[in-house]
Every structure is written in C-alpha cells, then in structure tokens.
Amino acid sequence: MSTTTGQTGAAEPAGAAHPAAHVLTEPNTGAIILIALVATLGGFLFGFDSGVINGTVDGLQTAFASSSVGTGFSVASMLLGSAAGALAAGRLADAFGRRAMLMVAAVLFIISAWGSGVSGGVAEFVFYRVLGGLAVGAASVMSPAYIAEIAPARYRGALATTQQIAIVAGLFIAFLSNYLLAGAAGGSTAEFALGFETWRWMFWVELLPATIFLLALFAIPESPRYLVAKGRSDEARGVLDRLFRGGAGAKVAEIERTLARDHRPRFSDMTLGGKVRPIVWVGIGLAVFQQLVGINVIFYYGAVLWQSAGFTESDALLQNVLTGGSGILAVLLCLAMVDRVGRKPLLFWGSVGMAVALGVMAFAFSTGELGASGLEMSSSMGLTALIAGLVYAFVFNLSWGPVMWVLLGEMFPNQFRGSALAVAGLAQWLANFLVTMTFPIMLNSIGLAPTYGIYCFFSVVSAFFVARAVRETRGLELEEMAG
Numbered sequence: 001m002s003t004t005t006g007q008t009g010a011a012e013p014a015g016a017a018h019p020a021a022h023v024l025t026e027p028n029t030g031a032i033i034l035i036a037l038v039a040t041l042g043g044f045l046f047g048f049d050s051g052v053i054n055g056t057v058d059g060l061q062t063a064f065a066s067s068s069v070g071t072g073f074s075v076a077s078m079l080l081g082s083a084a085g086a087l088a089a090g091r092l093a094d095a096f097g098r099r100a101m102l103m104v105a106a107v108l109f110i111i112s113a114w115g116s117g118v119s120g121g122v123a124e125f126v127f128y129r130v131l132g133g134l135a136v137g138a139a140s141v142m143s144p145a146y147i148a149e150i151a152p153a154r155y156r157g158a159l160a161t162t163q164q165i166a167i168v169a170g171l172f173i174a175f176l177s178n179y180l181l182a183g184a185a186g187g188s189t190a191e192f193a194l195g196f197e198t199w200r201w202m203f204w205v206e207l208l209p210a211t212i213f214l215l216a217l218f219a220i221p222e223s224p225r226y227l228v229a230k231g232r233s234d235e236a237r238g239v240l241d242r243l244f245r246g247g248a249g250a251k252v253a254e255i256e257r258t259l260a261r262d263h264r265p266r267f268s269d270m271t272l273g274g275k276v277r278p279i280v281w282v283g284i285g286l287a288v289f290q291q292l293v294g295i296n297v298i299f300y301y302g303a304v305l306w307q308s309a310g311f312t313e314s315d316a317l318l319q320n321v322l323t324g325g326s327g328i329l330a331v332l333l334c335l336a337m338v339d340r341v342g343r344k345p346l347l348f349w350g351s352v353g354m355a356v357a358l359g360v361m362a363f364a365f366s367t368g369e370l371g372a373s374g375l376e377m378s379s380s381m382g383l384t385a386l387i388a389g390l391v392y393a394f395v396f397n398l399s400w401g402p403v404m405w406v407l408l409g410e411m412f413p414n415q416f417r418g419s420a421l422a423v424a425g426l427a428q429w430l431a432n433f434l435v436t437m438t439f440p441i442m443l444n445s446i447g448l449a450p451t452y453g454i455y456c457f458f459s460v461v462s463a464f465f466v467a468r469a470v471r472e473t474r475g476l477e478l479e480e481m482a483g
Helices: 029-064 068-096 098-118 122-150 153-185 198-204 207-217 224-229 233-243 248-257 278-292 295-308 313-341 343-366 379-398 400-410 414-445 448-469
Strands: 025-027 191-193 244-246 369-371 374-376
Touching: 029 068, 029 098, 029 122, 029 153, 029 207, 029 233, 068 098, 068 122, 068 224, 068 414, 098 122, 098 198, 098 207, 122 153, 122 224, 122 400, 122 414, 153 191, 153 198, 153 313, 153 400, 191 198, 224 233, 224 248, 233 244, 233 248, 278 295, 278 400, 278 414, 278 448, 295 379, 295 414, 313 343, 313 379, 313 400, 343 379, 343 400, 343 448, 379 400, 400 414, 414 448
Parallel strands: none
Antiparallel strands: 025 244, 369 374
C-alpha cells in the first residue's frame, strides 16, 4: 500500500492513528439521529427476513413435502445469498457508495418478500430466498458501516447499536405477525385470506417496511468518507456541514490523510507484506463466533425447537414473541452501556453468560426422553429450558448481537473498511449457513442436549478469543483506527 503525508512527502501507514482526530464540533444531533434511523431500517428488514422463516417451517414442509435436510436447505438457502450479498456489497460500496447498496438491498427485499409467498415449489422458493439473502447480506454490512461513517465518536457506539435494536425489532415483529396470523387462521398451514395459506402471508407482511425503506433512502446523503475516497471532497464537506456546525474542512483533510493517494480502496489493501492484516483476522473471528454460539437456531428454528421439547405450535410461537420482546429490552440496555462500559467487556461477559445459559439448556434437554410427541421432559425441566433459552437470547442481544456489528463498522481503517467488512460479512454468513443447515440434522441424529453442548463449547472459546485478540475502540475516531 502506498503511503504519503503532508508537504514533506514522508511516508506513514494508511490508517495510522492521528492524535488530533476530534476536529468536528457541535453535531447536528437531530439530523444525525434521523439519518441513522433510516439506515437502521435495513437492519429491521434484516431481522424480519431472518425471523419470518421461523413460523413458516411447517407450511414449507407441507407445501413442498420436504425432508429434514430439504427443509434445512430451504431455511438456510437465504444465508448463501447473504454471504454473497455481504461480500459483493462491501466491494461494490467502495465503487458506488454505501447508500446506493442500501437502495439495491431495499429493492431485493421487496422482490424476495413477494416471490417467497407465491412460490409453488422448492426451487422457486429457494431462488427468492437467495435474493432476500443478498439483501440481508448487503444490509448487514452496509447499515453499520454507513452509521459509523456519519456518527461522531462519542455516541457512535449508541447509534450503531440502534442497528441491532432494529434487527431485534424486525425479529420481534416477524414473530408477532407470525403468531397473530397463525392464531387468526388456525395454524401456519391453514388458509388465511384470498385462498392463500397463512405461511405465504407471513412473507408478504414484509412488503410494507421494505417499500418504506426504499423511499426513505432517497432522503439521506451519501457517506462523507466514501465521497472523499472517490475524490468528491466538496460534496463530502457539504454533507459534514449538514451534520456538524464546524470543522468540516479539517475533517475532510484528515480523512484524506488516512487514504492512500495513489489508488482508491481495494481488496489488496487488507494485506501487508503478502499476509492478511491481523485486524482483518480479528474481524473474521468476531463474525464467526457470533454464529457458532448457535443463536440463529433460536431465531430460525424457535418453533421447531420448542415443539421438539414438547410444546404446542401455539406455545412455541408465543415463546418466540417473548424472546423477541426481551431482545429489544436487552439491546436498549446495550445502547446505554456500549459507550460507557466499552465493547470488549460486553463481549467477554456476554460469552460467559451465554455459556452458562447454554449449559443449563443442554442439561435440561438431557433429562428428557423421546416420545411420540417429541422430547418429553418434566414440567420443571421444561420450564428450566424455557427460562435458560430466554436468558441466552437476552445475553446475546445485550452483547454479541449488537457489539459485533458495532465493532465491524468501526474497527477497520478508512482505506479498507469496505473490503474488510465484506470479508468479515462473508465469514459471518457462511458460519450462519453452517449452523442453520446442520441444526435439523443434529436434532434428528444426536438430539438437543449434545447440540446445545456444542454451542456452549463455542461460547467458552469466544470468551478466550475476546480476551486475547479484541482491541477496545470506545471513544476513538474512525481516523484513529490502525490496521
């Protein structure tokens, strides 16, 4: 990577820290919050699209007569699109802009929501779910990156955490709408309206927020850091003048110092001396561990999980609503803590808390015996598993859920933030696919207790990873991030 500074021409690493990084003054808080909220609609759709599948599994099995492996692939197919979407969006965002990629994602959300509901077979359904996955993957990396690039350092963590609030809110609304629709129709496979089964309407609910997201994106500006990277410094200064009441010119000059002047951002900037930079490996590790703890089994297969533990479909869907509601409370607590406590402590103690809750779940499931209706446990052990599941999801949403995305949006230097986010996003969605695809197989082979024991093991390992590898970023400007 070529590097230059100042008038002397002396070299310094692109992405090196600059002590006098706090040059912007008097943020226009109202405008920044409003713009961030628009970006978080991508997170809402990310959550809704991820959670809506939870209540449709029975409908998919009935409509497409699929096996456990086939159902697993139908559910997990979105994640393949998400991996591709995260990788492509991060790279394309460096070429065409953060806002442009969010607009593409909004269009794909609309097409996927409609198509998933009208699908008449597995192949058609998988096609539309992959399109939705492309949108989810793009939104998962672009929304936090955009928010990080327009927010001031002192409450960047809180604003970035609103992304996870939106994700959990999307999950909650998906769970709630699934529960209400199934309750009104008498089940996810029953006819609801206009001759269509309820599970199809569960997908179509997403059309409304996806359309609102697309229209709202026309009202927000492009990221100033992207504009500087494209040589459009005057436009970047105009955006910063809109967001802050002083220091725009100095900030543009500072951003320029963190970019290599002989080329625009590219994938090769993530390497140094032919090797991938350590900070990129840390980002990949964070992204992978967030999935290996098994959280999306709760989000995607919650209804199947609790029915396997002996609950009715209605009770299982209600449990999903409780999980989603408690998740919103957890992320609100994280929002209040992330810029005070810091990112690293929340991740570490989150790993510890999840390991304990998962261990309790595994023990409770181990006391049951397989019966005609699934896993049969005593009422006390069933309640224990239920409470442990709620605690597990609560702790995740207090820590790894939001904080991983906060860190990925801010931990990389300006020169290769988009590229590093793309790679970390790819790793996150591939790990997500692995966990989601294997859960129904493990459920039918080794059972719930060993499966949750595996997720508990990865929670323990993630605590050691955070303690040894993660660097605290609280209070630092993006221009202070070192590669």
